[in-house]
Amino acid sequence: MQSDDVARTVAAQIGERFLGLEPFPRTAGRLRFRSEAALPLFHTVKEQLGFHHLSMVGGIDWVTHREVFYVVWSDDRRQYLLLSADLPAAAPHIESAASVWPAANWHERETWELVDIQFDHHPDLRHLLLPDGYEAHPLLRSFQLHEPEELEVKQRSV
Amino acid sequence: MSAPPAPPMPRTAGSAAEAYRLEGELPMVEQPAVPFVEIETVRAREFIPAAKEAFGALIAEQGQAKLIRPTFNWAGRNSxxxxxxxxxxxxxxxxxxxxxxxxxxxxxxxxxxxxxxxxxxxxxxxxxxxxxxxxxxxxxxxxxxxxxxxxxxxxxxxxxxxxxxxxxxxxxxxxxxxxxxxxxxxxxxxxxxxxxxxxxxxxxxxx
The missing domain is CATH 3.40.50.12280 (Rossmann fold)
Known part of the structure; x- marks a missing residue:
């Protein structure tokens, strides 16, 4: 019931790049959008709908495509809202949310290094959890575990 | 008629340890008394010259090279x-x-x-x-x-x-x-x- 105005406001702002609002348990819903509408959507969600707190950013490798999702929280509604966008499997990229929610900075660094999603205009896209110079993206389905000795040689050469 | 309750165990026999023995426990073996040794307290200002003298005597007897490593090892492993x-x-x-x-x-x-x-x-x-x-x-x-x-x-x-x-x-x-x-x-x-x-x-x- 409360999520009606979410769908209406977002549809008014980003038009047909808004792909729908699915019900999702214990949240205001799961909002699907096209990745090119990322920045106007983030501004709408934060400034017009009042979701001021970015709780987390994550990514999923679905092999055929990749999904990036944002979990935002509103103190007024006392509700979470999920924002989700599908990205192509080849060279997935989306606009960074760090200019809207500063909390996105580290979350996007983590998502980038683990799931290989490029965040455009990110202020500081470096490795967060993995050592500098690590080339693989370990949470991709195509990632192969190395034997420890192989990995050691690789790390030493970096 | 039910039997009257057993009288409490007499606590008089044996040593103090015997008196605190629990029911069913084996009797304690009397340990020989440890002789009380009075330890003299040594102040640091008295200890250091004495230790210096003792070490000097040891070094003169055994040679410096032989003594210095064990001393360092002794100090290192205890701290x-x-x-x-x-x-x-x-x-x-x-x-x-x-x-x-x-x-x-x-x-x-x-x-x-x-x-x-x-x-x-x-x-x-x-x-x-x-x-x-x-x-x-x-x-x-x-x-x-x-x-x-x-x-x-x-x-x-x-x-x-x-x-x-x-x-x-x-x-x-x-x-x-x-x-x-x-x-x-x-x-x-x-x-x-x-x-x-x-x-x-x-x-x-x-x-």
Whole structure:
């Protein structure tokens, strides 16, 4: 019931790049959008709908495509809202949310290094959890575990 | 009619220990009394000249080279100051080894927070590649002579994360390790045992 105005406001702002609002348990819903509408959507969600707190950013490798999702929280509604966008499997990229929610900075660094999603205009896209110079993206389905000795040689050469 | 309750056990016989004996317990063996020895308190200003004199006599008798290394080893192994790495759950066991129950400080082990005050590095936890170069840096900041203890399976060989993408498979890939302590996590007794074995190593140290 409360999520009606979410769908209406977002549809008014980003038009047909808004792909729908699915019900999702214990949240205001799961909002699907096209990745090119990322920045106007983030501004709408934060400034017009009042979701001021970015709780987390994550990514999923679905092999055929990749999904990036944002979990935002509103103190007024006392509700979470999920924002989700599908990205192509080849060279997935989306606009960074760090200019809207500063909390996105580290979350996007983590998502980038683990799931290989490029965040455009990110202020500081470096490795967060993995050592500098690590080339693989370990949470991709195509990632192969190395034997420890192989990995050691690789790390030493970096 | 029911039997009257048994009278309480007489508490008069035997020593004080006998009086507190529980029902069904074997009687205590009387221990011979330990003779009371009066220990003379020695002030530092009296002790130091006396020790100086004794050491001087020993050096004159045995030669300096023969005496100085055992003395250093004796002092070093009885005042090991560990630099600890609270990287994972082993750090909890490490902390409890310094609690009142195990009290590792009676072996002269006092954890310090600066590598420049330490001569023993205890790696307790999972070392990731992200922290590896910091570990090497802190090892290099420790003054010689220095020792390393790998505590727990993760520090010894990577543990269950050996094949993981971000974990160093054993801290001996980074720094030389003297003593490995097995366990996941090792109990404080195991940690104390490892440190005592390291003290044995230091005792046999020649150079």
């Amino acid at each position: 090991l100051f560990p630099l600890h790495w609270g990287l994972a759950c082993c750090a909890i066991e490490f902390a409890s080894a310094f609690s009142a129950r195990w009290d590792s400080e009676r072996f002269g082990i006092v954890p310090r927070s600066s590598p420049r005050q330490c001569d023993l590095m205890i790696v307790n936890g999972t070392v990731t590649w992200k922290v590896a170069h910091k570990l090497i840096t802190l090892y290099e900041q420790m003054p010689e002579p220095k020792w390393v203890i790998a505590m727990g399976n993760c520090a010894t060989g990577g543990g269950p994360f050996r094949t993981a993408y971000s974990v160093v498979p054993g801290v001996d890939k980074l720094v030389p390790v003297d003593v490995y302590i097995a366990g996941c996590p090792p109990r404080p007794e195991a940690m104390i045992d490892g440190i005592l074995r390291l003290e044995e190593l230091i005792r046999e140290r020649r150079e």
